[in-house]
Amino acid sequence: MDIKTLQVFLSVSDTLSFSRSSEQLHMSVSAVSRSVQRLEEELGRLLLERDNRRVRLTPAGRDFRSYAQRAVEDWLRTRRQLTDGAQLSGEVSLYCSVTATYSILSPILESFRSSHPGVEILLHTGDPADGIEKLLVGQYDVAVTGRPAQLNPRLAFLPLQESAMVFCMPAADCAVRRQVLEGDSSAREFDWGSLPFIVPERGVTRDMLDLWFESCAIKPRIYAQVAGHEAIVAMVGLGLGVGIAPELVIRAGGMAERVSQIPVWESLPALSIGLCAPRKTLMDPLVKSFWDVAASTFARTV
């Protein structure tokens, strides 16, 4: 049994006519009929009932038809992916945080590498807050970033995963933790202004936090401004202050045990994490194929 045989069977099960299928497939009627017959012999079951007037699917034929449809679709898709990928060669440059390399990029790269073996990925890590700027000056093709409230119209954004933004404090007993626990952080009147805050230097999450401070009428005490959420989580874990970070970064990093969440009266909006690229760059078939693989990888997991 081969794919061609399955295609012949599917055609006859659609047209319910050997002669119409023979025209459709550019084969002789006897070749179509032989092909179905050989399939039936191989399976030891009758798939099509024929009499002089008409052709009908048997119950076994109906079952086999759904298998044949799946097998043919699967084959066509795989062939398309392999041939598309084999034809493409070149480089795609990516910019993202260390956390994003293993939590977001690794499943994408796994399928991309097998479907596009000729394409090389150049990966650079750094503060995700710089991603958009770097794309706009043409330094990279694609970045993993949080979605800004206002996206520059020259950029496209593909959302892949949502992550809650979490306020965190040191998990071990220390002065900062005691200071938080002295009051009720989930109450509106909690004194946030006296806590040493470790905040992102700039970027989407810094903007979110500034808005939050403003809407809650809090004048924060900024203890440190750092690049990258991993550094915030590490500093909080060391007992230096309280901070914010996407839950994904806390969970994926090595300090998850050393920080704990601070309950809040009003939470920050969730961060939409995804791929960002200049619209112009997306017209490059290499970049577009990476984008498409990312979309289908995450469509399966979300």
Ligand SMILES: CC(=O)[C@](C)(O)C(=O)O
């Ligand atoms: C925005 C982003 O890339 C992450 C994974 O959330 C991060 O590293 O902060």
